[in-house]
Amino acid sequence: MSDEATQAQLFERYLGPFAAGLGLRLTEATGDGVRAELEVASHLHQPHGIVNGGVYCSVVETMASIGAALWYGERGQTVGVANSTSFLRAVRGGTLRIEASPIHRGRTQQLWLVVITDERDRPVARGEVRLANINSADALARG
Secondary structure: OOHHHHHHHHHHHHHHHHHHHHOOEEEEEEOOEEEEEEEOOHHHEOOOOOEOHHHHHHHHHHHHHHHHHHHHHHHOEEEEEEEEEEEOOOOOOOEEEEEEEEEEEOOOEEEEEEEEEOOOOOEEEEEEEEEEEEOOOOOOOOO
């Protein structure tokens, strides 16, 4: 299978339209770590011309969720229950690199660290996401 086909499958299964709309591009994705890149474009800016903090929160949540889901696999599904993201450096443009790695993976929950760096390898944001391992998300958000 080509890299493009693999990338398309990962987008379809794990990213969804929201993360794809941000422009997140996976470069590596396993249950032991996830890497991606994000080209900073003007639609990601807040009014002062820098990346909106919500972008960082969304990217952190997405990356941790992908890694957690890949690790948990066929045992069930994972859902985020806490996201703590810190903004460290303002960014106006360029390519951001994102790396997610597990801190803890247990029977009922996981904790992932996500670090976002700029083109000069300086940290611009970092976050931790706690996820619950559940049998099925089908009943969530129903009446």
